[in-house]
Amino acid sequence: MIYLLCVLLLLIGLYGVLVKKNLIKIIIGLSIMEYALFLFFAVIGYREGGTAPIITKGFEKAVFVDPLPQALVLTAIVIGLAVTALLVSLAVRIYEKHGTFDIRKIRRLKG
Amino acid sequence: MLTILILLLILMILGAIIALEGKDLLSAIISLGIVGFALVLVFLILQAPDLAIVQIVVETLALIILIAAILKTTREDTTETRGAKKIFIYLCGLGFLGLFLFFINQTLTELPRFGYPIMRMAGNYLSLGLTKTGASNLVAAIILDFRGYDTLGEVTVLFTAVMGVIVVLRKIGRRTREKLPDETKVTGSRKIEEK
Incomplete structure (x- = not known):
């Protein structure tokens, strides 16, 4: 059930990337796909009745959730922000040159 | 929950x-x-x-x-498609997504059940993390110690992306502006093309 909802979120983002004609909408779709992926990783690492993987006094033998997907997602979140910033700056430059976000009207890409 | x-x-x-x-x-x-x-x-x-x-x-x-x-x-947002083309686009998109959902639904049964991960790698990290790295936060121990090279790669990607943003968003350079005092960017690029 939870896995299916994650995949549904990913598919909504994919739908935005495939169908939408506005550059900002495409960037939003990519962000939604990223979020769905982070969510999927965090869900895969969750353990029933587990606590956050931080060792404190008195909790040395507690049941911890899987820390490996969390470490991978931590890396991916920051990279996602950098990719979004790069895409937005490219979109702003395209708007300055062509005066539109519509990808069907951005034809003269050279020169 | x-x-x-x-x-x-x-x-x-x-x-x-x-x-x-x-x-x-x-x-x-x-x-x-x-x-x-x-x-x-x-x-x-x-x-x-x-x-x-x-x-x-x-x-x-x-x-x-x-x-x-x-x-x-x-x-x-003025990029609305109208008429029969819009219906065609939506049907194509939804059909593809439905097909994707059908096949992914069959794959999801192979995953471990929610709340019961396999943890083949993480068991090692959990038992040895504190003694080997001295970090009480095991996520930090994995990021900065066990998988430090991954983090190095991440920093490289971050640096490249920030460089890309700076290059894309920078203003016209000082030397170019002195050479072309009152010409716009477009004529400047045209001159380069003529050369």
Whole structure:
């Protein structure tokens, strides 16, 4: 059930990337796909009745959730922000040159 | 707890649909903020506080970047397709997504059940993490010690992306402006082409 909802979120983002004609909408779709992926990783690492993987006094033998997907997602979140910033700056430059976000009207890409 | 999780996921899906279908780009971006901040809550419920902290900061920055871009350009989304072509596009998109969902639904049964991960690698990290690295936060121990080279690669990607943003958004250089005192950028690039 939870896995299916994650995949549904990913598919909504994919739908935005495939169908939408506005550059900002495409960037939003990519962000939604990223979020769905982070969510999927965090869900895969969750353990029933587990606590956050931080060792404190008195909790040395507690049941911890899987820390490996969390470490991978931590890396991916920051990279996602950098990719979004790069895409937005490219979109702003395209708007300055062509005066539109519509990808069907951005034809003269050279020169 | 599972109920709250499912409700938050449904909220995220609704926010994503509104973000993609709204006519006003500013409201679309704020709906994207719904998805991001709901993700923060989901991380907290899934016992990942490090992820929640990073996601709050990153989501705020992403919203600021997107809103600044919108204020600099335009708010209206005028890229609506009309008539039979619109129906055709929607049918194609939905058909493809339905096919994808059908096949992925069959693969999902192979995954371990929710709440019972395999943890073949992580068992080692959990038992040896404190003695080998001295870090009480095991996520930090994995990022900075066990998988330090991954983090090095991440920093490289981050640096490259920031360089890309600076190169794309920079103003025209000083030397070029002195040479072409009152000509615009377009004529400058045309002169380079003629050479």
